[in-house]
Amino acid sequence: MAIKKFAVAAYDDEAVLFPAVKKVRKSGYKLHDVYTPFAVHGLDVEMGLKETDLHIAGFIYGICGTSTAVGFISWIFTSDWPIVYGGKPHFALPAWVPITFELTVLFAAVGMTLTFCYLNQIMPGVKKHVFHPRQSDDLFVMAIELNEHTPEQEVLNFLKSTGAKETNVQVAEEGWWYGRWDKKEEYEALNAG
């Protein structure tokens, strides 16, 4: 992860946000991300995000759960500790299906949650830079990544022209880092520099 410079624009209407996103992509500026208080349908398409691979990960976790369950139970009941009960064969597959199913769901759910957290770089007890405190309340916040060649003022003027209510430049860590929210010095020092 790296510390980068961002131009941040806050919009108060999704009807303004959509053309703004389109203009930013057309202008060639590097769109970092858009933060919205609620799921805005179609925004991912507008931003040009590709379809997530999270479900493929979920499928793999599920298969792992299935094979863990079937493998473990069959090892126990057929070779480690075989007991005859209820007149059933040692390899009593139908009886194992509920547990196999549950373990599949458990593996898929836990694995996908952790993968989701990793992909979005969020986790309890982990810090991530917040571009605008109202991005989870009533503003749609767009961050554009700047580098040393990008003229800052031009970008800010451009963002204003797309209908942004507030614009500013922030220096921030783009990924997550370990830290606690009650120890803010580290975080503030970062943005001041």
Place this chain on the structure above:
Amino acid sequence: MNDRFVVPARLKTTSMLLIAIGILALIGGIASLLTSHVDTDRARFWSVLLHDSVFFLLITTVSVFIQAAVSLAQGAWIVAFRRVPEAIGANVWVFGIIALLVLFSILGFRDHTGHNTIFPWVTNKGDKILEGKEAFLNPTMFIIFSLVAVGLWSFFGMKFRNMSLAQEKAPKNETKIYWKLFRLSGLFLLVYALTQMSTIPWLWVMSIQAHWFSTLFSWYTFASAFVSGMSLIMLWVIYLKNQGNLELVTKEHMHDIGKFMFAFSIFWTYLWFSQYMLIWYANVPEETFYFKQRQQGPYSIIFYANFIINFVMPILILMARPSKRNYFTVTFMAMVIIFGHWLDYYQMIMPGPLGTEWHINWYEIGIFMGFAGILIFTVSRTLAKSSLVPHNNLLLKETAVHIA
């Protein structure tokens, strides 16, 4: 907008041809099976008719159910192709009348010893278990329940379509019909829960092996009917899309129907397996004979094919997002699912009257084709009668921008 559907000559000829094949099979059945001296031949004549008429009636009724469920949830996604379930639902009465004729005829069926081998409870004298069930399993009860259920399904099927058409003539943004439909949908779900989801499968299907019972049975047959009913809607939607109609239907709407096909295949498996596993585990002879008969012996091929076609294939093929948005895979899977659940109904019905003597040959296939012909003929005629796009529907804008 191309909102009128004209029945293509080819479709009309195909449906007529299918109906002709069905009639030929029926005549052939009467000539060689019904007049046969072998009991299983005569039982086969009736039970195949029973199988197909009940199967087609239940999967067409699903169209009424899905309209009611979505209207009650105020869902907009269905509006783009709403005319399809409406047209199928408005023809429930056709299959209803056929099914009633078959069911009531079977009440009078007797083998050479004077027993009814399809509905054994009709001739229950001397059978302690069936005499004990007589309060529910008797012809009067059967006739009343069947008439009421078929009558209500047909009524609601036509009513929903008529209300939707009335909305077209109503002033713009008039909400009176919308809320009336909303209330009637709630009522229909109650009717449906008390018929298709409980009593009707007990009487029509489960009572074929009247000694055996399962409390899960109606849910399981409902799931079977529901998933094939959604596949049927999918086939019609794709057919109309290929004809250049239904411009409002995008891959998003198809994706949603595909989700129903996928999710309810899994739901069907869940119920099928729950019923199977509990009986297998408890191992009570009076319950296990039902599955022993199907899993071991001549029905085992259908038993395992049923599981593979209705569970393994949908879960592997329909799970991925792109396959639910691909015309070829959804068409293929819709046909596979309808066939698979037709087989499922087959193995529910046949072991009772036929014992080990099951065949799927000219008669079974001919009758199935005949019913498919009636379905294509009636539904396409109804579809052609009105605009395919509900221009005045309150949710039309929402459905146009729907994202799955």
